[in-house]
Amino acid sequence: EEKRKFPLHLAFGAAYFPTPSLLYTVDLDYYQAQEKGRADIMNYSGGTEYYFDPTNAVRFGLFTNYTNLPQTDSTTIAPYEYIDIYGVSFGYTSYSSSSSLTLGAIYTSGSGKAWLYSGSTETRNMKRDSLTLLFSASSSL
Numbered sequence: 001e002e003k004r005k006f007p008l009h010l011a012f013g014a015a016y017f018p019t020p021s022l023l024y025t026v027d028l029d030y031y032q033a034q035e036k037g038r039a040d041i042m043n044y045s046g047g048t049e050y051y052f053d054p055t056n057a058v059r060f061g062l063f064t065n066y067t068n069l070p071q072t073d074s075t076t077i078a079p080y081e082y083i084d085i086y087g088v089s090f091g092y093t094s095y096s097s098s099s100s101l102t103l104g105a106i107y108t109s110g111s112g113k114a115w116l117y118s119g120s121t122e123t124r125n126m127k128r129d130s131l132t133l134l135f136s137a138s139s140s141l
Contacts, residue, residue: 083112
């Protein structure tokens with residue numbers, strides 16, 4: 001019986017406040033694949049947060065979500081998708097002494113190839129776009 005290997009995940013992040021109302025962040029995430037044929041990947045993300053005043057803040061971020069699926073070749077068969085994703089996020093939060101309300105959005109886009117028909121080696125170019133709207137509220141009782 002072969003023992004399952006868990007993937008290695010190394011992450012590094014840093015944050016910097018150049019002023020009391022402005023924050024910059026950066027993150028690097030390395031994933032070392034353990035499953036045969038999977039690719040090692042490095043994902044990147046960065047963002048900023050700005051406080052207009054103590055009760056209102058906006059956030060903006062950029063990120064990657066690269067696929068770790070095995071590289072494709074002429075023997076790849078469906079169903080299969082090989083798409084690297086890039087994204088952007090935006091958010092606004094209003095704070096009070098006992099609650100907060102956040103509205104935001106995440107947009108992702110990527111392109112690559114897809115093998116659509118079961119057992120087929122025929123490929124199609126593929127583009128994927130997604131928009132997620134966020135709402136969050138918290139309160140202390």
